[in-house]
Amino acid sequence: MTARLVVLVSGSGTNLQALLDACADPAYGAEVVAVGADRDGILGLERAERAGVATFVRRVAxxxxxxxxxxALTEAVASYAPDVVVLAGFMKLVGPAFLASFGGRTVNTHPALSPSFPGMHGPADALAYGVKVTGCTLFVVDAGVDTGAIIAQTAVPVEDDxxxxxxxxxxxTAERAMLVEAVGxxxxEGVVVEGRRVRFGH
Structure with missing residues (x-):
């Protein structure tokens, strides 16, 4: 049974490309059935079109x-009946209607080891604080900013220069590898979310 992925993007779509490449192998167990965006004319949509994947745009304006x-975003995503929704550089916060439909199976990445350094400037904030190790986090999207239950994390050392x-x-680079492995x-295997704890399996 192949899992259906809908991927939402706002920019160049490098994480999307990593998922498209992974899905080319049947053993991966997933396929990207649609790519949505909150703006037109972005590279992420071009990547989807090149791969023959359906696209849609819902602009807040x-x-x-x-x-x-x-x-409207919820309705568009629902029309593709996804098993998992991946926010891949999607720069908008989804709202209550979206979470009511896809809560618990919508994932996003953050370029820090949550709960440290949330928000838009994770790498710069980590550097400014002087940590020796930072990294990236894959989490289940909830109503907060980068606050959802953690699915996977990868540590990245901070170099002196x-x-x-x-x-x-x-x-x-670490984030793409983590995303591909965890979404696969x-x-x-499926995931079980129990409070703050997430484990793979049924």
């Missing part, structure tokens, strides 16, 4: 309220 946008940019690039395991 096209709706009278954030709630209306959230409902790192800038925020060089550190972020190494984190992104979710597809093949």
């Amino acid at each position: 096209d709706f009278e309220s954030r709630e209306a946008w959230d409902a 790192d800038t925020a940019e060089t550190l972020h690039e190494r984190i992104k 395991r979710m597809a093949r």
Whole structure:
């Protein structure tokens, strides 16, 4: 049974590409059935089209309220009947309607070891704080910002000569590998979320 993935993107789609590449192997156990975005003309949509994957765009500006946008996004995603929704560089917070439909099976990555350094500047914040190890986190999306139950984490050492940019690039490399491995395991094995704890399996 192949798991159906809907991937939401806002930019270049490097994590999406990693998933598309992984899904090319039948043993991976998942396929990307659609890619959605909150803006037009981005590389992430081009990657999907090149791979022959359906795409859709729901821009916040096209709706009278954030709630209306959230409902429209939820409806678009639901039409592809996903088993797992992956936010891959999706720069909008999904709302209550979305979480009511896909809570517990929507995942996102964060470029730090949660709960440290939440928000938009994880690598720079880690560098400024002087930590020796940071990394990336895959979590179940909830109503907070980077607060959901943790599925997987990968540590990335901070080098003495790192800038925020060089550190972020190494984190992104680790993040892609972590995302591909964990989503594959979710597809093949399933996940159980019990409070803050997540384990693979049924």
